[in-house]
Amino acid sequence: MSLTFLLLAVALLCALSFVFGRQRAIALSGGRFSNLHSLPVHYGTYTALWCGLPALALLIVWYALQGPVTNALVISDLPVEITSDPGQLSLAMNAISLIAADHGQHLDVAPEVVEAGNRLAILHTISNTALIVVLLCVALTGLSLSYRKIVADMRARNNVERIVRYLMIGCSAIAILSTVGIVFSLLFEALHFFSKVNPLEFLFGLEWSPQTAIRADQVASDGSFGMIPLFAGTLLITLIAMLVAVPIGLFSAIYMGEYASPMFRAWAKPALEILAGVPTVVYGFFAALTVAPFLRDTGATLGLSVSSESALAAGLVMGVMIIPFVSSLSDDVMSQVPQSLRDGSYGLGATKSETIRHVIFPAALPGIVGAILLAVSRAIGETMIVVMAAGLAANLTANPLQAVTTVTVQIVTLLVGDQEFDSAKTLSAFALGLVLFLVTLGLNVFALKFVQKYREKYD
Amino acid sequence: MAVVTADAMTNAPHTRGKSKMAARDLDLFYGDAQALFNVDLDVMEREVTALIGPSGCGKSTFLRCLNRMNDTIDGVTISGKVTLDDRDIYDKIIDVVQLRARIGMVFQKPNPFPKSIFDNVAYGPRIHGLVNSRDELDEIVMTSLEKAGLLKEVKDRLASPATGLSGGQQQRLCIARAVAVSPEVILMDEPCSALDPIATAKVEELIDELRSNYTIVIVTHSMQQAARVSQRTAFFHLGKLVEVGETDQIFTNPRDERTKGYITGRFG
Ligand SMILES: Nc1ncnc2c1ncn2[C@@H]1O[C@H](COP(=O)(O)OP(=O)(O)O)[C@@H](O)[C@H]1O
Numbered sequence: 152m153s154l155t156f157l158l159l160a161v162a163l164l165c166a167l168s169f170v171f172g173r174q175r176a177i178a179l180s181g182g183r184f185s186n187l188h189s190l191p192v193h194y195g196t197y198t199a200l201w202c203g204l205p206a207l208a209l210l211i212v213w214y215a216l217q218g219p220v221t222n223a224l225v226i227s228d229l230p231v232e233i234t235s236d237p238g239q240l241s242l243a244m245n246a247i248s249l250i251a252a253d254h255g256q257h258l259d260v261a262p263e264v265v266e267a268g269n270r271l272a273i274l275h276t277i278s279n280t281a282l283i284v285v286l287l288c289v290a291l292t293g294l295s296l297s298y299r300k301i302v303a304d305m306r307a308r309n310n311v312e313r314i315v316r317y318l319m320i321g322c323s324a325i326a327i328l329s330t331v332g333i334v335f336s337l338l339f340e341a342l343h344f345f346s347k348v349n350p351l352e353f354l355f356g357l358e359w360s361p362q363t364a365i366r367a368d369q370v371a372s373d374g375s376f377g378m379i380p381l382f383a384g385t386l387l388i389t390l391i392a393m394l395v396a397v398p399i400g401l402f403s404a405i406y407m408g409e410y411a412s413p414m415f416r417a418w419a420k421p422a423l424e425i426l427a428g429v430p431t432v433v434y435g436f437f438a439a440l441t442v443a444p445f446l447r448d449t450g451a452t453l454g455l456s457v458s459s460e461s462a463l464a465a466g467l468v469m470g471v472m473i474i475p476f477v478s479s480l481s482d483d484v485m486s487q488v489p490q491s492l493r494d495g496s497y498g499l500g501a502t503k504s505e506t507i508r509h510v511i512f513p514a515a516l517p518g519i520v521g522a523i524l525l526a527v528s529r530a531i532g533e534t535m536i537v538v539m540a541a542g543l544a545a546n547l548t549a550n551p552l553q554a555v556t557t558v559t560v561q562i563v564t565l566l567v568g569d570q571e572f573d574s575a576k577t578l579s580a581f582a583l584g585l586v587l588f589l590v591t592l593g594l595n596v597f598a599l600k601f602v603q604k605y606r607e608k609y610d
Numbered sequence: 611m612a613v614v615t616a617d618a619m620t621n622a623p624h625t626r627g628k629s630k631m632a633a634r635d636l637d638l639f640y641g642d643a644q645a646l647f648n649v650d651l652d653v654m655e656r657e658v659t660a661l662i663g664p665s666g667c668g669k670s671t672f673l674r675c676l677n678r679m680n681d682t683i684d685g686v687t688i689s690g691k692v693t694l695d696d697r698d699i700y701d702k703i704i705d706v707v708q709l710r711a712r713i714g715m716v717f718q719k720p721n722p723f724p725k726s727i728f729d730n731v732a733y734g735p736r737i738h739g740l741v742n743s744r745d746e747l748d749e750i751v752m753t754s755l756e757k758a759g760l761l762k763e764v765k766d767r768l769a770s771p772a773t774g775l776s777g778g779q780q781q782r783l784c785i786a787r788a789v790a791v792s793p794e795v796i797l798m799d800e801p802c803s804a805l806d807p808i809a810t811a812k813v814e815e816l817i818d819e820l821r822s823n824y825t826i827v828i829v830t831h832s833m834q835q836a837a838r839v840s841q842r843t844a845f846f847h848l849g850k851l852v853e854v855g856e857t858d859q860i861f862t863n864p865r866d867e868r869t870k871g872y873i874t875g876r877f878g
């Protein structure tokens with residue numbers, strides 16, 4: 152019996168309960184809804200919720216417990232020789248599940264295991280059948296209990312309100328808990344890493360070469376995990392990107408907000424927003440295939456040696472990517488500067504550019520700073536463009552014509568391919584991720600504070 | 611008490627002073643909607659002219675024609691003539707920026723810039739290059755604040771933000787800001803509508819003092835205020851100038867039924 156069918160059945164029952172509950176309320180009202188405490192639709196919703204929610208909860212719990220319980224039952228019947236050895240046990244369990252799922256015909260295993268597999272299949276069938284029965288019972292019980300509770304002055308509306316509130320609390324709890332869970336797993340894996348590598352070496356080391364020996368007999372270095380070159384690379388590329396994005400974004404925002412005719416604005420703004428919707432991987436191959444070779448060739452004609460994966464190429468393209476971000480945020484803050492300030496300035500005989508420079512821009516400055524900080528945190532976390540265009544060489548350099556690498560690029564390369572989960576190399580990705588997370592979090596909090604402070608001023 | 615003559619209605623030069631600004635045959639459209647119809651009005655030098663009328667009748671619109679603030683609104687078309695000292699201000703050779711330096715404006719809601727008190731007043735002189743030294747600038751700021759009756763209250767906190775002042779102080783700061791560029795005409799659009807009675811009284815007193823040096827046009831929704839501060843009053847209705855004359859005459863002996871209805875409170 153499939154899950155889809157069960158869900159459909161529950162949904163159908165809910166719909167029925169809704170109709171029943173509503174009908175009963177209407178019947179009780181004797182034609183005048185004002186005799187009821189709530190509207191008929193509230194009574195319907197009330198019965199539907201009482202029918203559906205307990206059934207859904209049961210479904211979730213049942214599916215969570217079914218696997219462990221049936222497995223435990225099967226294991227308890229296996230001979231001790233198999234259960235005593237964890238390795239053998241896990242092999243046997245694999246075979247058992249395959250047999251139970253009817254894919255085990257070609258397996259060459261002990262007869263006990265085959266028997267256990269068949270038993271597991273039977274257990275699953277029993278469990279599924281029981282589920283259907285219990286589920287329907289629960290749903291129908293919920294339906295009949297709530298149906299019978301309906302009387303004219305029952306506060307169905309308030310009850311529904313309360314149930315819905317709990318549902319919403321549940322949803323926000325899931326959102327918050329999963330975030331917290333991710334942060335904590337990041338934290339614990341990073342701590343695990345720091346038990347292998349000195350945190351001071353990680354934070355202040357000048358060399359990054361994470362290759363370590365995977366097997367004891369392999370010849371390899373110990374690896375060094377100094378993150379400074381990665382952060383320097385990240386900052387260099389971010390700096391280049393901001394040098395591109397801030398002036399262009401800001402000036403285009405000023406033009407759009409203050410000078411452009413409504414007609415031009417009407418199509419230019421959406422156009423900019425489309426630019427924001429280009430997938431970063433597209434920017435990435437643009438950087439790697441067009442901009443980087445162009446820079447290298449130009450450099451060659453000028454007698455400069457430009458590496459074919461230069462920080463400059465990645466930074467320039469990342470800057471272009473961030474332009475719409477800067478321009479739409481700063482356009483927002485500048486358009487929030489009240490018209491009365493513009494009028495005041497024009498009324499004194501100021502020109503447009505004087506008004507912008509001396510009144511609008513200073514008034515919007517906190518918001519613009521906030522926008523720029525948000526853009527910086529975007530740039531620091533950006534991955535795709537740098538993976539494709541910035542290269543892997545962990546050079547500690549301030550020369551934008553050389554190849555550098557970034558924190559995000561290293562995280563990707565550390566985790567791509569077959570990895571041993573426990574090695575310092577793999578774990579270092581979590582430490583890098585944690586640092587990246589803290590930096591962008593700090594920037595975001597700071598930026599939002601700035602923007603908030605600005606908002607208060609004109610409310 | 612002036613005798614009510616046809617002169618007042620046709621805006622013949624007034625006996626008390628000479629006409630500083632004049633509107634002739636002024637029509638204004640917001641897009642397709644006409645907001646002003648055929649307005650003819652003289653503003654006398656060194657007098658306060660009050661514009662009254664029910665809300666939406668075009669007082670602000672007319673006021674904004676006098677310093678071309680309507681230029682900043684999209685879709686406004688104007689026909690007719692507005693003169694300052696007999697020069698058409700809508701003439702192509704007129705520089706709006708210089709024009710607005712000669713005709714200052716004070717708005718309904720106090721709108722100090724989010725800068726220090728000093729910088730607010732210094733804003734105009736700085737952008738127009740009226741000063742050559744810091745001392746001159748200090749001088750202008752001080753005298754402007756003095757003229758606006760604000761100096762005593764703020765002289766110890768010139769560097770603090772103007773937005774920290776009370777509403778009445780902010781409005782007087784805006785007047786000081788306008789005065790600092792030495793305009794010839796000051797336009798005020800309901801300058802007291804956001805102020806409490808005490809602040810209002812102070813601003814009215816100030817307007818009366820400024821009259822000796824400046825030509826003032828004030829929009830007001832309060833007839834008492836018009837009676838208190840103005841020498842001439844113009845009554846607008848539905849975008850038309852219905853009647854203009856000496857304030858005493860308008861309030862005691864209006865010629866038009868609509869004016870009479872408005873000032874006796876029958877509509878508006
Ligand atoms: N920016 C504008 N765009 C379109 N119509 C406007 C605009 N400003 C004012 N109006 C219209 O012009 C008429 C006169 O408005 P206004 O001059 O503000 O009146 P008042 O100041 O006498 O209350 C009103 O009908 C108003 O709706």
Ligand SMILES: [Mg+2]
Nearest residue numbers: 669670671799
């Ligand atoms: Mg108005």
